[in-house]
Amino acid sequence: MVLLNDIKGQDNALRYLRNSLSAGRIANGYLFVGPLGVGKATAAKGFLMELMCGVPGKGACGECAVCRRVDALNHPDIMWIKPEKAKRIRIGEIRKAKDMLSLKPYESSVSACVIEDAHLLTREAANALLKVLEEPPGRALVVLISGKRELLLPTVISRCMEVRFHLLSADETRNILLERSDINAEDARFLANFSGGSPGRAIAMAAGNIQARKKEISKLLDAIAAEEDPFLMAWDREDRTGILEDLEFLIMFLRDAAAARPLVGSADPVFFDKYSTGEIYDILGRLIDLKRALEGNVNPKLVAPVLPGILGRDQGSSLDKIPSAAEGLGTGGPRVKRAEN
Numbered sequence: 001m002v003l004l005n006d007i008k009g010q011d012n013a014l015r016y017l018r019n020s021l022s023a024g025r026i027a028n029g030y031l032f033v034g035p036l037g038v039g040k041a042t043a044a045k046g047f048l049m050e051l052m053c054g055v056p057g058k059g060a061c062g063e064c065a066v067c068r069r070v071d072a073l074n075h076p077d078i079m080w081i082k083p084e085k086a087k088r089i090r091i092g093e094i095r096k097a098k099d100m101l102s103l104k105p106y107e108s109s110v111s112a113c114v115i116e117d118a119h120l121l122t123r124e125a126a127n128a129l130l131k132v133l134e135e136p137p138g139r140a141l142v143v144l145i146s147g148k149r150e151l152l153l154p155t156v157i158s159r160c161m162e163v164r165f166h167l168l169s170a171d172e173t174r175n176i177l178l179e180r181s182d183i184n185a186e187d188a189r190f191l192a193n194f195s196g197g198s199p200g201r202a203i204a205m206a207a208g209n210i211q212a213r214k215k216e217i218s219k220l221l222d223a224i225a226a227e228e229d230p231f232l233m234a235w236d237r238e239d240r241t242g243i244l245e246d247l248e249f250l251i252m253f254l255r256d257a258a259a260a261r262p263l264v265g266s267a268d269p270v271f272f273d274k275y276s277t278g279e280i281y282d283i284l285g286r287l288i289d290l291k292r293a294l295e296g297n298v299n300p301k302l303v304a305p306v307l308p309g310i311l312g313r314d315q316g317s318s319l320d321k322i323p324s325a326a327e328g329l330g331t332g333g334p335r336v337k338r339a340e341n
Contacts, residue, residue: 001067004049006046007046008175009166009168009169010165014043017050021047028140029133029141030142030160030162031149032044032143032145033146033147035196035197035198036147038166038198038200039165040165041145043165044145045070051108052077053066053070077106077110078113079113081093081113083116083117087120089115089117089118090125091128094125094129097115098131101136101137101142105139111139113140114145115143116145118144119147119152123153126152126153126156127153129142129156134159167197169197170189170192170193171192173192173195173197174188176199177191177206181203183206187206190214194252217246217249217253224311230309233308235304235307235308237304238304240294243303244291244295247287247294247307251284254280283311290310
């Protein structure tokens with residue numbers, strides 16, 4: 001269980017929340033906004049623990065039944081909406097939340113609804129929520145959590161007190177990893193950099209086999225470098241999340257390799273024997289273009305065939321002959337070389 005005081009690296013956000021609690025000035029609506037995995041949902045839990053258990057100036061105990069129920073998301077006075085697999089939040093769920101907030105709290109002084117990924121509200125749901133924020137029933141509290149503020153209705157944002165969260169430094173992320181996982185210092189440093197300052201994402205990745213993933217990427221690069229026609233090779237992932245993770249992994253790997261401090265070792269670095277630093281930077285630019293395209297509306301099944309070609313080259317030819325991601329995906333699909341009969 002992580003209490004409000006245990007959250008690291010978000011001093012401004014926590015200071016604002018603590019001051020609100022100490023002064024007893026609790027708004028009807030809050031918007032916790034910031035990147036993925038930096039503690040927004042954890043802060044929402046901690047904030048509710050302080051409201052429902054804590055003594056002003058002392059904080060929540062973290063041991064009582066109230067704290068345990070808030071932490072487990074099964075407190076009778078809290079409705080926690082968390083969409084699965086990026087599904088939209090529809091008006092029916094907001095109507096249920098309104099009904100729950102209209103009831104007298106069962107055991108606390110306040111009823112609360114927390115909505116994660118609030119940017120996934122449909123327009124109808126957002127308008128229904130706006131009515132709740134404009135005319136909150138009883139002692140109702142709404143906490144919205146989002147990493148994409150720009151997708152929220154401006155009218156919804158204007159009815160909430162905005163609490164901003166930010167990415168942590170690599171050192172802060174590494175220290176959190178070492179405290180909350182069993183990985184070693186080297187892997188913690190790697191994941192702190194790879195996650196871009198998102199402890200939540202780094203902790204989730206730490207549950208996997210980091211060393212195996214490093215070796216997998218290293219072998220993959222060497223195989224592509226040795227292939228005469230890499231466009232004919234297949235990428236083993238076609239889901240958006242998996243390919244984005246691969247792209248981020250490769251971008252970080254090549255960037256650090258070009259800077260002569262690789263985070264992933266290879267016993268037989270064929271890839272780096274064949275490519276100059278300038279060529280690696282060229283590949284990096286194309287990978288970044290590809291990542292941006294995938295973060296838009298490009299079908300991941302179109303992206304997967306392009307990756308090997310961007311990372312490799314025909315023997316004796318120039319990298320300039322390989323189409324960039326922007327060219328390949330911006331004109332109706334990737335220019336994938338076909339096998340000749």
